Amino acid sequence: MALNEKLRERIEQREQEIQTWEQLPLPEQQRSPHEQVPAVAVVVEMDGGRLQIRERKPSAQEEKHGSYWREMKVGCLLTVASGVFEEDPCPTLPQVFVHRRRMRDIVREIKGFCVAEDEESLHGEVGDGQEANWTVHRTRFSHYVPILDFIHGLCYVFAGALAGRRLREGWPVYRQWAQWVWSGQVERVIEALQIRQQELGLPEADESEESPRQKVADALRYLQKQKPRMRYNEYRRQGLPLTTFWRERPNRATGQRHYQSAS
Numbered sequence: 001m002a003l004n005e006k007l008r009e010r011i012e013q014r015e016q017e018i019q020t021w022e023q024l025p026l027p028e029q030q031r032s033p034h035e036q037v038p039a040v041a042v043v044v045e046m047d048g049g050r051l052q053i054r055e056r057k058p059s060a061q062e063e064k065h066g067s068y069w070r071e072m073k074v075g076c077l078l079t080v081a082s083g084v085f086e087e088d089p090c091p092t093l094p095q096v097f098v099h100r101r102r103m104r105d106i107v108r109e110i111k112g113f114c115v116a117e118d119e120e121s122l123h124g125e126v127g128d129g130q131e132a133n134w135t136v137h138r139t140r141f142s143h144y145v146p147i148l149d150f151i152h153g154l155c156y157v158f159a160g161a162l163a164g165r166r167l168r169e170g171w172p173v174y175r176q177w178a179q180w181v182w183s184g185q186v187e188r189v190i191e192a193l194q195i196r197q198q199e200l201g202l203p204e205a206d207e208s209e210e211s212p213r214q215k216v217a218d219a220l221r222y223l224q225k226q227k228p229r230m231r232y233n234e235y236r237r238q239g240l241p242l243t244t245f246w247r248e249r250p251n252r253a254t255g256q257r258h259y260q261s262a263s
Contacts, residue, residue: 030143043078044141045244046133073132082239090236093182097154098175100167107155148229150181150242153222157181160193160219164200164212184233186223193220 021029096102137146161174173192180188193216200213207214223230232242 042144043076043080043241044144045076045078045241046130046136047074047076047244073130075136076244080241084239085237088183088233088236091183091233093179097178097182100171103158103174106151107158145235145238145240146229147235147240147242148226149244150230150232153181153226153230154178156219156222157189159215160189160196163196163215163219181230182232184231186227186230190220190223190227193223 134146137144157177158174161177162170165173177189177192180186197213197216197220200216203211203214203217209215209218235242
């Protein structure tokens with residue numbers, strides 16, 4: 001059988017399985033297809049990113065602005081060994097998240113933030129979370145525990161803590177807020193951000209995304225929206241993962257390979 005015929009047959013089989021599953025009542029959809037459920041955690045990781053491409057005939061806009069990027073969505077399905085604990089097995093924030101140079105590298109790579117060596121204030125753009133990920137959760141995996149990637153949330157905490165402050169002044173604030181987030185006490189960070197917003201004032205309608213009060217407003221809005229998915233102490237107790245590490249690196253590698261092959 002030719003490869004294309006096998007592929008067509010497999011696609012038809014998959015479509016039939018999807019139709020059969022969609023016709024089941026909701027309790028049956030959420031039930032495991034196996035009688036003996038293995039003692040592992042089934043993990044679905046979602047990530048959006050930018051795919052670097054090079055068109056053979058770029059559009060007029062791309063020629064003008066030099067844009068060769070496209071948005072992509074990637075998913076990763078994992079089964080991992082899991083354990084359940086009576087108490088949080090790791091209540092103290094790992095040192096990697098309170099190491100200045102490592103944190104500067106992390107937030108620069110993930111969110112594009114930049115902190116200068118001379119301890120100037122934070123500069124860069126704050127982007128919102130991927131709502132598409134939670135749409136997939138609601139429509140396909142609503143019986144799974146939704147978890148916001150800890151590092152993505154921490155980037156907003158970092159931005160809010162350093163907004164309008166020099167690194168030397170803002171670093172102790174960040175360390176305290178980061179520990180609160182790690183401990184599942186996101187509400188305490190939200191309250192602190194609300195106080196900071198009162199100190200700086202609300203951003204104007206046309207205010208630059210670079211301004212300290214805009215960064216605080218962005219961080220506050222993000223954490224308020226994501227708070228139900230940030231119970232990290234409980235997730236660790238249940239033996240669940242906290243980041244999309246398994247998906248982040250392959251996304252970047254895929255984008256780079258695609259760009260190199262098209263060059």
